[in-house]
Amino acid sequence: MAASQDELAEAAGDEKQSGVVNDEPEVSRSDAKTSDGGIILIPQPSSDSRDPLNWSVSKKATIVATLFLAMFVGFSAPFCGQLNLQQQAALYGKTTVQITYFNSAASAGLATGGYFWWPLSSKFGRSSVIFWTLFGQLAAQIWAPMMTRPDQYAPYLVSRYFSAFFGVTVSVLGPRYLVDMFFLHQRGRAFTVLHLALNFGASAGPTFAGFVAANAYWPVEYWWSVALTGFTIIIVFLFLEETSYDRSEGAANRILPNSWIRDRFETFFLGTKVAPPTTWSHTLKIAITPFKIAVAPVLLIIAGFDTISFGFYVALNALTPVWLQLPVKAGGIYGFSVTQNAAFTFVHWIGLIVGFAYGHFFSDRIPLWLVARNKEGVWKPEYRLHALWPTNFILMPLGLGLVGCAMQYRLHWFVMALAQFFITIGSLVSIPVTVNYICECFRTHTVEAALVLNSMRLFLGLSINFYINPWIAAVGVGWVYGMMAFFSVFAFMFLIALMIWGHTIRKITPFSTAMSEEGQHVVTKGPEDDRF
Template identity: 85%
Template structure:
């Protein structure tokens, strides 16, 4: 039996951090990969015929012959890991926003206005924007899975902290608890995409990214929904205790099922960890200090790695995507943060709807419907649309093909939704108009995040985590700040035009994507990293374009 720390040599075809090789090095048949067509992999010699899926799609990257290669893992094992990451991300993004609906009680306790109470959304957004810069370098030292596991304990402590802040002078500590809940909770949002890139082929990633990032939007919405029903007829601190239990449950699930997906595929032969036969030894190696699942590194090198995201942050392609995400996702975050204010504002104070907490919680189910529609759309079109475009390009791939999936959701539905919010507020329309508007905005937000994150990961193949980290931070800036100036904005132009302007801004933001669709290759070349890190130019279709239907 191999010692727990023993490593083995696996002949493979790629650098350690690259999951996509432009030389298309071909290996022996994959072990236990259900997506392979045996007849295809058996034809010709290894240097002549690439391995393909049953549908004739070339597998990018080409998997090695090692069963420990995450690309060769069974679909059930991959799905288990994605489900575990989904739960951890759901907890990470739902916990910071638990108190979003019961704002009247908190305003009375702390002697603040309801808008000032919503500042906790900004504190949470600040935690989401900054946490990754701390956790990403540590993942190189201790492994991604270990960092995810231990940060859940930090979030558990923050969730216990918040409901204990029940004195009038504890408003500031309450906001700080929301910051740290998000600071610890953002970990999967930053580290999770790399798991998907490690386990899934190019033509599968769109669906995988859609499923994982559903947890982000769903968590930010479902957290307030659950908390609203729990605390509807109770004092507000009770709304936090259900998330304490869920966080504890997530810790157990992560310990039981999450695995490290790092795999070295260097051309000279890679040294990879051999899992011990004992399950408990494997868990200890994965989650406890000792660097058994990552190459040994020094603290000096870890500190040096922390600079990399700032280098990537100046890349024009990332700045353009971040500009789009900042506006589209930022307006969604702002809408979520402020909608409880608009819905619960009493008629005597100029409100329109006068919802109570229970009614507000029920209203948030419209987001759930939007998530379902967005998930279905992403599942069926996030991969099919770029593959169809590749078919028209004689089977040659371009990362920008990913962005075309956003035309119906972000060029049409999101601006329409924001405009309807403005109309509902300006002309005091029925709450159903507000619900329809939020339905459209939710779909646009849910679809845009996995598509843009996937695109950036494909642009920076050797630095996917760093690029994701920067994108995650930048897209939160608008949602973080809007609560502080929304009243002045409304006073200047009126609430209808506030959201009307947001609708026009979202259309302008989409023009950023159109620029990438047209000049993406040239823009990607103006980066501190090589354009060849992307998968542009690779053939994704094994046969002639006329033989594929999408």
């Protein structure tokens, strides 16, 4: 069988040291295949029905929906116990802030799991790895509610680590499915849909668990997640398909079996049937690739932005239950019950809906509008980043500032709700845009790039629980969140630097792993085109 695209790209990278090249051949606008709206299809699809670019809309939607469900489970399961803090604190003899350390354990699992699953996916196939890691998460979700003795605090935290360690798989491998199935001008919406599951899972998991266990003992909040994970395993087996396809001339792509059962068996049980044969030594070499990409300046800049913007969102979700549920007699402001806290989390749901609508309508239109107005009508990956101006330069800092005001001046809970609404919108929009941008910067190494970005952006959220109290003691709770607001504005400066000097920064990439679609003609008309 022919070498995989990643192998071919890596070999090509050894010969080309310019740092930024197109991995798809340039096609003249007169000869190129276009969409019904006159947008040039990038990459150009083959005439083979096995090519994922040629699959029907319904088939692509089914696969995205399956990935959505699996990612939702992956991010909701580790955070199920986020609201029921008082019972666990009493059981384990810990403070409520110490109970929130399980959020850090989960974040550590999310940050590290991908480095293990990505190399295995190159040997056994992405779909197979997603399928079997769901079984690992199922075991972790059964493990957690069994930890009901006072001396089982540490094992409980370990269960949260492994739930996230197994659950992160789709967020790492999922972007490659989208790049395989969708054209350049469609990816913004596709990434928005898939990454909605990430934020929605992290928000809905605590909501469901809070209502389930509001009037019961805390372990019951995990069993709905166990059932959903089992259901997801069935859905993945029925509908998820491998999207690997080599469009190079003479490539030997997989011949699909006539039997649906045989196809399922080959996809999930015989990984080498859907993945190019490879040795364990080459798998180890693949495992090293993310560390090469990790030193690329463009990735470090995006990771710096994501670490601050998404890290503060993770920290906010982890700590808000502490602030809301702290009894008034103990110095708290709101004194919410678990049920009230669960109802409060619907603010995140509303923010997710608004953020999803914004991403759906503007994440592709804004960059295409910019393409249509440049001199040559060609693509630049940095056009993606302009969609973040209203959400992350305005709403995100404003929301963090409002949290600080609400805490400092003991304002009505509605102010806190409005603040979290703004922050949720900023978080939801920023993740798919930045992941999409990085995947387009490293077009032939999308999984490795997504993996590194995913792990880096979790560092702040992983650690903040351990130093939040000293930080509050030093400057006061109001200025803690006020400083976060200023830091988020500072983080946006990273994006502005890319918007201005992105082409130059992408060229400064060691190991020749940066391949983008920059310079490709996207529109058939010139700057006067007003379709976008």
